[in-house]
Amino acid sequence: MALSLSLFTRLVLLCWFTTSLLLCNGFPAAFHPHHHHPHFAKHNYRDALTKSIIFFEGQRSGKLPPNQRITWRRDSGLTDGAAMHVDLVGGYYDAGDNVKFGFPMAFTTTMLSWSVIEFGGLMKGELRNAREAIRWATDYLLKATVHPDTIYVQVGDANKDHACWERPEDMDTPRTVIKIDRNYPGSDVAGETAAALAAASLVFRRSDPTYSKLLVRRAIRVFQFADKYRGAYSNGLKKFVCPFYCSYSGYQDELLWGAAWLHKATRNPTYLNYIQVNGQILGAAEYDNTFGWDNKHVGARILLSKAFLVQKLQSLHGYKDHADNFICSLIPGASFSSAQYTPGGLLFKMSDSNMQYVTSTSFLLLTYAKYLTSAHRVVNCGGTTVTAKRLRTIAKRQVDYILGDNPLKMSYMVGYGPRYPQRIHHRGSSLPSVGAHPAKIQCSSGFSIMKSQSPNPNVLVGAIVGGPDQHDRFPDERPDYEQSEPSTYMNAPLVGALAYLAHSFGQL
Numbered sequence: 001m002a003l004s005l006s007l008f009t010r011l012v013l014l015c016w017f018t019t020s021l022l023l024c025n026g027f028p029a030a031f032h033p034h035h036h037h038p039h040f041a042k043h044n045y046r047d048a049l050t051k052s053i054i055f056f057e058g059q060r061s062g063k064l065p066p067n068q069r070i071t072w073r074r075d076s077g078l079t080d081g082a083a084m085h086v087d088l089v090g091g092y093y094d095a096g097d098n099v100k101f102g103f104p105m106a107f108t109t110t111m112l113s114w115s116v117i118e119f120g121g122l123m124k125g126e127l128r129n130a131r132e133a134i135r136w137a138t139d140y141l142l143k144a145t146v147h148p149d150t151i152y153v154q155v156g157d158a159n160k161d162h163a164c165w166e167r168p169e170d171m172d173t174p175r176t177v178i179k180i181d182r183n184y185p186g187s188d189v190a191g192e193t194a195a196a197l198a199a200a201s202l203v204f205r206r207s208d209p210t211y212s213k214l215l216v217r218r219a220i221r222v223f224q225f226a227d228k229y230r231g232a233y234s235n236g237l238k239k240f241v242c243p244f245y246c247s248y249s250g251y252q253d254e255l256l257w258g259a260a261w262l263h264k265a266t267r268n269p270t271y272l273n274y275i276q277v278n279g280q281i282l283g284a285a286e287y288d289n290t291f292g293w294d295n296k297h298v299g300a301r302i303l304l305s306k307a308f309l310v311q312k313l314q315s316l317h318g319y320k321d322h323a324d325n326f327i328c329s330l331i332p333g334a335s336f337s338s339a340q341y342t343p344g345g346l347l348f349k350m351s352d353s354n355m356q357y358v359t360s361t362s363f364l365l366l367t368y369a370k371y372l373t374s375a376h377r378v379v380n381c382g383g384t385t386v387t388a389k390r391l392r393t394i395a396k397r398q399v400d401y402i403l404g405d406n407p408l409k410m411s412y413m414v415g416y417g418p419r420y421p422q423r424i425h426h427r428g429s430s431l432p433s434v435g436a437h438p439a440k441i442q443c444s445s446g447f448s449i450m451k452s453q454s455p456n457p458n459v460l461v462g463a464i465v466g467g468p469d470q471h472d473r474f475p476d477e478r479p480d481y482e483q484s485e486p487s488t489y490m491n492a493p494l495v496g497a498l499a500y501l502a503h504s505f506g507q508l
Helices: 002-017 045-058 102-122 126-144 158-163 185-203 210-230 254-267 269-278 297-309 315-329 355-375 388-403 487-504
Strands: 149-156 177-180 377-380 382-388
Touching: 002 254, 045 126, 045 210, 045 487, 102 149, 102 185, 102 355, 102 487, 126 149, 126 185, 126 210, 149 185, 158 185, 185 210, 210 254, 269 315, 269 388, 297 315, 297 355, 315 355, 315 377, 355 377, 355 388, 388 487
Parallel strands: none
Antiparallel strands: 149 177, 377 382
């Protein structure tokens, strides 16, 4: 018991001294995260947390700062936006190519921010790095939304970019600029961008109030545009954004998601009223259990359930029921269970970049467990009682699988553990760095390396790849983008999950 008290005292002291008192709001006196796991961990979650954030530096576009830690990267995309006379330098490449897609970049930003909002108070020294990763994205999103009723949603021609295998520092494919506006609306990408800016405003509320206010003001304006000029961005921009980041789920989920984040960031009753009036129309009750860059329904339910569970907003009680339905879908043997798992225990949604659903689901489980603990509540799955502890156990099992507890004993985080993917589908990682090979590598010259069996010369530290198939198999082949390509939105939710686990096992 004395051990619990001392650890809880440490948590209180951490909250007292942290640069963002906001980050402690979710940890009431009843919350004892150390009770949930024994104090022996097979994995070094702190090391994995550090690396999961470093990864974002390998995805940076623009002029790199002096403290850049992935040093094989160099400046790139320094004239982005020039085609439309706007500054679009910066931001992130989404995955293994050299295109800046605004839709997944905004979702990445929202999830990095949510990770910090829920678990940043536990991150200690990594909190500064996490904030830097968020700011690299929000600085870009502010540029992309600089003109009212317009968002620049893509830089680069994806088809021409994919026809080359070249380093971002060398790219000579067209840096086409794609935008949405009143004539070509995109409530999906606009709603997600509003969510990202609003969520990030909470991250910087104490550490940089001026920047936080800029973010929330822009979020309000962007959401108004998203709501007033409704439509899916892939309707008008199909030839540019499909099949890469088509809005398959429509835009209703992003409007609900964006409103939920603005409600949280502003506490303006306008957004609560919007959610109450429009929630059902926007699909609040849809039985959909996939959460990722395209579909935000589950995330919105979990986020809004906190307003009921923790802040006691009775008008949102339905979101607790909707969130519970999602949780029950994940519990093997429970009523309404629909999730599929590999023989090795990995949640399996689809063959293409399945790890994005593993990381997002793990984050939601840990976040909902936090809300349930705070409210002294459980989940009832048709007679089966599911506790917050059970949710944490499931999430930990998924994270441990990623880090190497799987049939292949393979870590799916590059640079973590003794065995990890060597041939990831990533141009910059697979080709000789500018430092090692200063001469330009032409568009098609890189394909011989892409198709080779040689390991990537540059380690993209912290990258989570698409992962194994439904039978736990992973061939580690570079052309296999479904299993071997990393992406920013696979890493972003994992940052929060790793922070929680590292803290729980006394590693932070």
